[in-house]
Amino acid sequence: MSRLIFVNLPVADLPAARAFYEAIGFTNNPTFTDETAACMVLSDVIHVMLLTHDKFAQFTPKRIADAHETSEVLICISAGSREEVDAITDKAIAAGGREPREKQDYGFMYGRSFEDPDGHVWEPMWMDLQAAQAAMQGEPAIA
Structure with a gap:
């Protein structure tokens, strides 16, 4: 079984962050994308989750x-x-x-x-x- 890596990054402007990652060659997975998050695929096993600050805060009690x-x-x-x-x-x-x-x-x-x-x-x-x-x-x- 291959393991997937999901890198979760907080972003201030989700549309701008998504455009940046698309410009450098990542592709968007619309299944896991909405107004609070965008799943950007680098490879078959590496995905970057771009999360608004509010969404990111749901996963950690720490300050961003x-x-x-x-x-x-x-x-x-x-x-x-x-x-x-x-x-x-x-x-x-x-x-x-x-x-x-x-x-x-x-x-x-x-x-x-x-x-x-x-x-x-x-x-x-x-x-x-x-x-x-x-x-x-x-x-x-x-x-």
């Missing part, structure tokens, strides 16, 4: 963090290549997101990050697993 001011979570997603990392990050910036730090390039691993309009941080990354394992063992990377 302002992700523009407080680090709450870093959501790392793998990409198939450096170009895919750049493509999703560039789409996010074009759709109103922001890049909070410089790209990270370690040769065998490459990543960037972007914030959505609500300040939630996503970190797309690509890694050459064989080269990473060699680097961790102190061996020269095989090209």
Whole structure:
């Protein structure tokens, strides 16, 4: 049985958040979307639930963090290549997101990050697993 991951994010403006995620390649699942929530599908197993603050508050007794001011979570997603990392990050910036730090390039691993309009941080990354394992063992990377 494959396990599904549902990332629940509070958003200030649901239509704007949905438009942002659609612009970077997520698709909407209308079965789980209404005026308080939008289910955005990244892959067969990863879904992002965009929830209005009132809806999000129904699931937690804690105060909702302002992700523009407080680090709450870093959501790392793998990409198939450096170009895919750049493509999703560039789409996010074009759709109103922001890049909070410089790209990270370690040769065998490459990543960037972007914030959505609500300040939630996503970190797309690509890694050459064989080269990473060699680097961790102190061996020269095989090209």
